Amino acid sequence: MQIGLFHSVQWPEGSDQSDRYAQALTQACHADALGFDSVWLTEHHFSRHGIVSDSLMVLAHLAARTTTVRLGTAVSVLPLHHPLRFAEAAATVDQLSQGRLDLGIGRGYQPGEFRGFGVDIAEKHARFDEALDVIRTVWAADGPVSHSGRYFSFTDAAPQPRPYQQPHPPLWVATDSPDGLAACAAQDWGVLLPQGTSLTVTAGQMKRYVDALAGAGHGPERARVHLARAAYVAPTDEQAWADAEGPYKAFLGYADKLRRATDAGGESGRSPFDLDADLRSSALFGSPDTVIAGLAAIRELGIDRVMLFMHMGELPHHKIMSSLELFAREVLPVVREM
Amino acid sequence: MQIGLFHSVQWPEGSDQSDRYAQALTQACHADALGFDSVWLTEHHFSRHGIVSDSLMVLAHLAARTTTVRLGTAVSVLPLHHPLRFAEAAATVDQLSQGRLDLGIGRGYQPGEFRGFGVDIAEKHARFDEALDVIRTVWAADGPVSHSGRYFSFTDAAPQPRPYQQPHPPLWVATDSPDGLAACAAQDWGVLLPQGTSLTVTAGQMKRYVDALAGAGHGPERARVHLARAAYVAPTDEQAWADAEGPYKAFLGYADKLRRATDAGGESGRSPFDLDADLRSSALFGSPDTVIAGLAAIRELGIDRVMLFMHMGELPHHKIMSSLELFAREVLPVVREM
Numbered sequence: 138m139q140i141g142l143f144h145s146v147q148w149p150e151g152s153d154q155s156d157r158y159a160q161a162l163t164q165a166c167h168a169d170a171l172g173f174d175s176v177w178l179t180e181h182h183f184s185r186h187g188i189v190s191d192s193l194m195v196l197a198h199l200a201a202r203t204t205t206v207r208l209g210t211a212v213s214v215l216p217l218h219h220p221l222r223f224a225e226a227a228a229t230v231d232q233l234s235q236g237r238l239d240l241g242i243g244r245g246y247q248p249g250e251f252r253g254f255g256v257d258i259a260e261k262h263a264r265f266d267e268a269l270d271v272i273r274t275v276w277a278a279d280g281p282v283s284h285s286g287r288y289f290s291f292t293d294a295a296p297q298p299r300p301y302q303q304p305h306p307p308l309w310v311a312t313d314s315p316d317g318l319a320a321c322a323a324q325d326w327g328v329l330l331p332q333g334t335s336l337t338v339t340a341g342q343m344k345r346y347v348d349a350l351a352g353a354g355h356g357p358e359r360a361r362v363h364l365a366r367a368a369y370v371a372p373t374d375e376q377a378w379a380d381a382e383g384p385y386k387a388f389l390g391y392a393d394k395l396r397r398a399t400d401a402g403g404e405s406g407r408s409p410f411d412l413d414a415d416l417r418s419s420a421l422f423g424s425p426d427t428v429i430a431g432l433a434a435i436r437e438l439g440i441d442r443v444m445l446f447m448h449m450g451e452l453p454h455h456k457i458m459s460s461l462e463l464f465a466r467e468v469l470p471v472v473r474e475m
Numbered sequence: 476m477q478i479g480l481f482h483s484v485q486w487p488e489g490s491d492q493s494d495r496y497a498q499a500l501t502q503a504c505h506a507d508a509l510g511f512d513s514v515w516l517t518e519h520h521f522s523r524h525g526i527v528s529d530s531l532m533v534l535a536h537l538a539a540r541t542t543t544v545r546l547g548t549a550v551s552v553l554p555l556h557h558p559l560r561f562a563e564a565a566a567t568v569d570q571l572s573q574g575r576l577d578l579g580i581g582r583g584y585q586p587g588e589f590r591g592f593g594v595d596i597a598e599k600h601a602r603f604d605e606a607l608d609v610i611r612t613v614w615a616a617d618g619p620v621s622h623s624g625r626y627f628s629f630t631d632a633a634p635q636p637r638p639y640q641q642p643h644p645p646l647w648v649a650t651d652s653p654d655g656l657a658a659c660a661a662q663d664w665g666v667l668l669p670q671g672t673s674l675t676v677t678a679g680q681m682k683r684y685v686d687a688l689a690g691a692g693h694g695p696e697r698a699r700v701h702l703a704r705a706a707y708v709a710p711t712d713e714q715a716w717a718d719a720e721g722p723y724k725a726f727l728g729y730a731d732k733l734r735r736a737t738d739a740g741g742e743s744g745r746s747p748f749d750l751d752a753d754l755r756s757s758a759l760f761g762s763p764d765t766v767i768a769g770l771a772a773i774r775e776l777g778i779d780r781v782m783l784f785m786h787m788g789e790l791p792h793h794k795i796m797s798s799l800e801l802f803a804r805e806v807l808p809v810v811r812e813m
Contacts, residue, residue, distance in 0.1 A: 158570050181635075183562070183619065188635040189561035194532045198571045201539035219557065222593060225520070227530035232496050233536045253619075254559060255629035281521065281591075291593035297519075297526040298492045469748045 138436055138472045141175035141444035141462075143211060143332070143365050145187040147388065149450045154188060160454040161189075162199065164447070166460060171201035171465035175210035175239065176203070177363075177444050185450075186395055193226045200234035206440045208234055209327055211365065211444065212243035212311045217254050218266035220271035220289060221296050228276075228300040236301040241329050242269065243311035247395045264288055276305040309363060316360040318349035322359075330465075332365035332446050333389060335418040336434060343438050360439055366374065368421040368445035370428050370434040370453070370463045377422045380456055384449035385420060392449075421445070425467035432468070436475045476770060476810045477780045479513035480506040480799075481549060481670070481703050483525040485726065485788035492526055498792040499527075500537065502785070505796060507541035509803035513577065514541070515549035515701075515782050521591045523788075525731055531564045546572055549703065549782065550581035550649045550669055554590050554602035556690045558609035559632050566614075566638040574639040579667050579701075580607065585733045600712050602626055614643040617712035647701060651680040656687035658699075670703035670784050671727060673756040674772060677702065681776050690809035698777055706759040706783035707790070715760045718794055721786035723758060729788075759783070763805035770810045779813075 146161045148154055165176045178195055181187030189195055196208040208230065213223070231238040244261045245251065251258040266385070267286045275282050281293035300306055309327035312318060319320075321328050330342055349355045369381035421431045435443060447457050476711035484499045503514045514570070516533055519525030527533055534546040546568065564741050569576040582599045583589065589596040604626045613620050624625045631803070638644055647665035650656060659666050668680055707719035754760075759769045770796055773781060 142545075148635070155570060155573070155639060158636065162571075183631070183633045183635065189567075190635055191532075191560075191567045194529075194535045194564060194567050194796045195571070197532045198535045198539050201536050220591075222529075222560075226532060229532050232493060233500075235493070249631065252630045253632035254557075257629065289593065292590045293521070294591035295521045297486070297521065297528055298496065301493060374579065430730070 138432060138475050139174040139442045140464075140469060140472065141177055141207070141209070141363070141397045142173050142181075142441070143177045143446040144189075144448050145179040145181065145446075147190045147448070147450035148185040150185070150232070155468060157188065160317050160457075161448060162195075162202065164454070164457055164461065165199055165206075166202050167461055169206040171461060172469060173206055173442065173465070174442075175207035175209055177209040177239075177365075178239065179211060180214050182217070183419075184247075184249060184395055186247075193230050195373070196238065197233045198229045200230065200237065206237070207239050208237045209239035209309070209444075211241040211309070212361070213241065214245035215251065215268045216245055216261040217250060217256060218268060220268040221275065221291065221294055223268065224275050224296045225298075226270045227272075227306060228298050231301040231306050232298050234301075236306075237284055238300075238302070238306040239309060239327075240306045240472045241309040241311065243329070248398045249395060258347045260288075273305075274411035276300060314343065315345055315349065318346045319352060322346070322349040322353040322355060325361075327361040327363060330362060330364045330440075332367050333419055336438070337418070339440070340438050343440065347439070357439060361442075362440050363442040363444055363446050364436070364440050365446055366421050366431075366436060366446055367419070367449070368428065368460075368464070369456075370400065370421075370423070370425055370460045370468060372424060372463070374423040374427050377424065377427075381420070381422045381449065382416065382454060384414070384451040385422075387451055388449045425463060428464070428468050429471050432472045433475060436472075442475075476774060476809065476813050477512040478545070478785075478802075478807060479503050479514045479515055479701070479780070479782035480511050481517075481782035481784040482786050483517040483519065483784075484529075484668045485786065486523040486526045487788040488523070491767070492726060493609070495526065498795075499786060500533075500540065501561045501801065502792070502795055503537055503544075504540050506543040507567050509799060510807060511544055511803070512780075513545035513547055513782065515547040515577075515703075517549060517554050517689055519585070520555070522585075522587060522733055523586075524729055526640045531568050534576065535568045535571045538568065538575065544575070545577050546575045546627065547577035547647070547782075549579040549647070549701070551579065552583035552588065554599040555588065555594060556606060558606040558627060559629065559634055562613050562634045563636075563794050566609075566634065566636050567608065569639040569644050570636050572639075574644075575716065576644040577647060577665075578644045579647040579649065579665075581667070581703045586736045587733060598626075610712055611643075612721045614638060614677045638728055640673065651683065653683055653687065655685045657690060660684070660687040660691040660693060663699075665699040665701060668700060668702045668778075673753060674776070675756070677773070677778070678776050681778065695777060699780075700778050701780040701782055702773060702778050703782050703784055704773070705757070705767075705787070706766065706785055706798075706802070707787075707794075708759075708761070708763055710762060710801070710807060712761040712765050715762065715765075716781070719760045719790060720754065722753070722789040723760075727786045736756070763801060766802070766806050766807055767809050770806070771813060774810075774813045
C-alpha cells in the first residue's frame with residue numbers, strides 16, 4: 138500500500154495561527170523524512186475548521202522543504218476558483234516541485250464558503266464542470282484559448298507556466314456518485330474517498346466504482362483510489378482511543394455544524410462525513426497491530442492508497458509527532474508489502 | 476541604501492520553462508546569501524514576457540529557501556485578482572515567511588492580460604480601488620465582513636489565515652500620478668517607481684511625491700520609495716554594455732509590443748517604460764565604480780531603496796550570477812553606507 142498524510146490546519150479557540158501553521162508544516166516534513174508517500178492538504182475558508190485557504194501555495198512551500206513525497210490537494214474546491222488562475226497556480230506548484238503535484242478536486246459542501254465568495258451553492262456542479270473543462274482545454278492547447286461560457290468568458294488566454302508533468306498533473310476527483318465515478322472511469326481520473334465513513338459504506342463506493350470501470354470497458358485492476366482515514370497510533374489501543382477520540386469527535390462535530398449552515402436559498406451542504414458511522418469501523422485508532430489490521434481490511438476492498446488524517450484540532454503536536462513515528466516504525470514496513 | 480533583486484522569469488523562444496524557473500530561483504537564493512535586502516517578483520500572464528503568474532506562490536516557495544531577504548511583489552496586478560483570494564494568499568505568504576512579505580500592487584498595463592481574463596482594461600482603476608478597499612477592510616475587521624460592490628459582492632467572509640505582520644504587510648503602490656501619490660502620502664503606503672525611465676523623469680516623480688507628502692502634512696523625510704533599475708556589473712563598462720545592452724533592448728521591445736496591443740475597446744496600456752529614455756541615463760550597466768556612481772545619483776534624489784533587474788531574458792544564467800557576485804563584493808558594501 139501507499140500511505141499519505143492528509144492534513145488540514147485547524148485553528149481551535151485559544152490557539153495561535155502561526156503556531157498552528159508551524160506545527161502542521163513540521164508534521165508534513167517529518168512524514169516526508171519518515172518515508173510517507175504523499176502529503177495532501179485540504180482547502181477551507183472563513184472558519185476555524187481549516188485555515189489553509191491557498192492549499193496550492195502551501196504545497197509550493199512544502200516543495201522546498203520536502204524531498205520525495207507527492208504533494209496533493211484533497212481537495213481544491215473548484216467552484217470557488219477562477220479556472221485560469223487555478224491552472225496557473227497548479228502548474229506553478231508542479232514546476233516548483235519538479236512534477237510532484239497530485240491535483241485533487243471537488244465541488245465543496247460548506248454553505249458558508251460559497252456565501253463568503255458570493256457564489257450560489259446550487260451552482261456548484263455546473264461551476265465545477267465548466268471550470269474543469271477550461272482547465273483541461275488550456276492544458277491541452279498549444280496556444281491561446283478563447284472561451285465563452287456560463288460563468289467565465291475570455292479571449293486568447295495561454296496560462297503560463299505549463300505543467301511540469303505532461304500532459305498535466307494526475308487528476309483525482311472527490312466523488313462517489315454513479316455519474317461522477319463514470320466520468321473518472323472514462324477519463325482515467327483517480328477517485329478520492331472521504332474519511333469518516335464505515336467500511337461498509339466504503340465497500341459500496343468501491344462496488345459502484347468497479348461497475349463504472351466495467352461500463353467504460355475496464356477491469357477492476359484499473360481502479361485508482363485514495364481513501365482518507367482518521368488515524369492515530371499509540372502503544373496500546375486504550376491509549377490511542379483515550380488520546381484521539383475526543384479531539385476527532387470535536388472535529389467531526391464542528392465540520393457538521395458548518396455543513397448544516399444553510400445559504401440564503403435554503404440549500405445545505407451534503408456532508409462528506411457519516412456521523413452515524415461507528416468510529417470503530419472508520420477511524421484507524423489503536424496499537425500498531427490494530428492499525429495494521431484496519432489497513433488490511435481496507436486493502437481487501439481493492440484500495441491500495443490511504444491518506445491518514447492525524448492532525449485533529451485539539452490533539453497536541455507532540456502526540457501527533459509520536460504517532461507519526463510509531464506508524465513509520467511499526468506499521469509502514471508491514472503495509473507497504475500488502 | 477537598501478538593495479533588492481527585481482525578478483521576472485522571462486521565457487525566450489527556444490528556452491525551457493523548467494530551466495528558466497530553476498535559474499531564476501537560484502539567482503534569488505544567491506541574492507539572499509550575498510546579503511541583498513529583498514527579492515521582488517513581477518506578475519504576468521499569457522506571454523513570454525514573464526511566466527511567473529502566481530507571484531505570491533513563488534514567494535511562498537522562496538520563503539523556505541531564503542533566510543533574511545524581504546519578499547515582495549512588484550507588482551501584483553490587483554484588477555485581475557479576486558480580493559478575498561488575494562487577501563488569503565498574501566496572508567499565507569506572510570505566515571510562511573514569518574512576516575517577510577512586502578505587498579506591491581498596481582493596476583496593470585498589458586491589454587492581453589485583461590482580455591485573457593475577460594476583464595475590461597477600462598475598468599482597471601475602479602477595480603483596483605474596490606479590490607484594495609475589500610482587502611483593507613477584511614484585514615482591519617475582527618470578524619466576518621459583507622460587501623456589496625460594483626465588481627464583488629459577498630456575505631460573512633473572514634479570510635484566513637490572518638497576516639503575520641500586524642495590522643497587515645507593508646503596502647507599496649506603483650504610481651506616479653498626483654492622485655496616486657496623494658493616496659500613498661495620506662495612507663502611509665510606499666511608492667514603487669519603474670525601471671526604464673531617465674533620472675530626469677525619476678526626479679519629476681520624486682518632486683510630485685514630496686509635494687503629495689507636503690499636502691498630507693508630512694516632510695520629505697517621510698518618503699518611502701523603491702525604484703527599479705536594470706543593472707549589470709562587469710569588470711569594465713565596455714564589457715557590461717556589450718553583455719547587457721542587447722538583451723535589455725530585446726526585453727524592452729517585447730514589453731512595448733505587449734503594451735501596444737489593443738483590447739477590443741481600442742484602449743492600449745500606458746507603458747511603465749520610457750522607450751525614448753537614453754539607456755545610459757536609466758540602466759545601471761558598468762564597472763563597480765560606474766554602478767556606484769549611478770546609485771549615488773539616485774540617492775541624491777532622496778531615494779534610498781533600489782531593486783535591481785538583472786534577469787534579462789537572453790542574458791545567460793552564469794553571467795547574471797557573476798554580476799550578482801561582483802555587485803555584492805564591490806558595490807553593496809559602499810552603497811549600504813550612502
